[in-house]
Amino acid sequence: MNFSITILGSGAASPTGTRNCSAQALNFHGSKLLIDCAEGTQNRIRRHRLKLQSFETILISHLHGDHFFGLPGLLSTMHLCGRTEPVCIVAPQGARECIETLFQLTGNHISFAIDWREMAFAEGEQTVLEHRRYTVVAFPLDHTVPAYGFRIADTMNSIERPFTYAYCCDTAYTEALLPHIAGADLLCTECTFANELADLALQRKHLTAGQAGLLAAKASVGQLLLTHISARYREPDILLQQASAEFENCIMATDGMRLEVRSKRRVEAVQGIEG
Numbered sequence: 021m022n023f024s025i026t027i028l029g030s031g032a033a034s035p036t037g038t039r040n041c042s043a044q045a046l047n048f049h050g051s052k053l054l055i056d057c058a059e060g061t062q063n064r065i066r067r068h069r070l071k072l073q074s075f076e077t078i079l080i081s082h083l084h085g086d087h088f089f090g091l092p093g094l095l096s097t098m099h100l101c102g103r104t105e106p107v108c109i110v111a112p113q114g115a116r117e118c119i120e121t122l123f124q125l126t127g128n129h130i131s132f133a134i135d136w137r138e139m140a141f142a143e144g145e146q147t148v149l150e151h152r153r154y155t156v157v158a159f160p161l162d163h164t165v166p167a168y169g170f171r172i173a174d175t176m177n178s179i180e181r182p183f184t185y186a187y188c189c190d191t192a193y194t195e196a197l198l199p200h201i202a203g204a205d206l207l208c209t210e211c212t213f214a215n216e217l218a219d220l221a222l223q224r225k226h227l228t229a230g231q232a233g234l235l236a237a238k239a240s241v242g243q244l245l246l247t248h249i250s251a252r253y254r255e256p257d258i259l260l261q262q263a264s265a266e267f268e269n270c271i272m273a274t275d276g277m278r279l280e281v282r283s284k285r286r287v288e289a290v291q292g293i294e295g
């Protein structure tokens with residue numbers, strides 16, 4: 021099994037000194053995907069010595085700035101560095117118009133092809149990408165703007181059950197997610213607030229730590245990766261404790277953390293907090 025994640029940003033809303041906003045680099049059997057692209061993501065890609073041009077696919081969960089504002093800069097740098105290979109972008113409707121309008125109004129252009137896969141709202145799942153090494157399925161989240169979770173499964177091993185990674189960020193608690201994430205080997209959810217701020221989480225359509233753990237437990241996933249941490253938690257131990265009270269196999273994401281599948285379809289952190 022060849023699967024790894026590098027956390028490029030694990031913070032919510034606005035960046036802090038220790039957490040950039042949402043972005044993750046995935047490696048599925050050598051194919052590279054980016055999930056979400058907050059401002060500053062391209063700097064984090066370079067900082068962690070990942071190859072900027074290696075990303076074939078970019079998945080954008082929703083168009084809030086802390087998940088999307090890094091995309092024009094990343095595409096511009098890819099162009100400036102001479103990219104010729106196409107890139108596939110899976111994003112909510114409006115992303116293409118936003119990027120194309122920005123480039124048009126600012127006199128920038130991109131020399132490589134973009135294969136846009138814009139997602140229209142649908143109640144159920146939609147298969148948005150069938151790559152030779154993985155399949156991406158999108159499903160609706162419950163957030164303040166149209167937002168989508170992703171379930172990514174490898175297609176390389178026909179003998180074993182495919183390794184499955186599910187990503188849900190940003191969303192309020194809803195058990196409508198369960199069929200889409202059930203049995204995932206690794207589930208990543210947002211974990212914006214502690215349980216004490218459940219009312220605020222509901223109002224802003226985010227998860228508390230306990231709700232994140234509950235989703236993982238009810239979906240019978242293998243492990244839970246917690247991300248999208250509010251800047252109010254400088255020491256997020258309380259979030260890890262509250263999620264772990266509902267589901268024991270929790271990992272708290274930190275910027276620069278690299279997770280690899282080591283054995284028994286479980287990921288382990290092989291690189292921790294960035295120095």
Ligand SMILES: [Zn+2]
Pocket residue numbers: 032033042084086087190248
């Ligand atoms: Zn967010």
Ligand SMILES: [Zn+2]
Pocket residue numbers: 082084163190
């Ligand atoms: Zn959001």
